[in-house]
Amino acid sequence: MVVQMKQPSKPTRAQKEIISNNNLVPDHWMVISESRDTLEIISRRSSRRKVLIK
Incomplete structure (x- = not known):
């Protein structure tokens, strides 16, 4: 189950x-x-996205 944030x-x-x-x-x-x-993250500075494996 993916928890998508607004x-x-x-x-x-x-x-x-x-x-x-x-x-x-x-x-x-x-x-x-x-x-x-x-875990999907986004950079505060460049808005670049990454998906990390736990």
């Missing part, structure tokens, strides 16, 4: 750990959607 939100602590484990800075990213095995 607008991007700040990542939770667990989401920040996933983002930092993928060699990214958590403060530069916002969460768009989250499913059981993926």
Whole structure:
């Protein structure tokens, strides 16, 4: 089940750990959607999207 958000939100602590484990800075990213095995994020600066595997 994918949880789609109406607008991007700040990542939770667990989401920040996933983002930092993928060699990214958590403060530069916002969460768009989250499913059981993926996390979709968007850059605050360039609006670039990424899908991370948990």
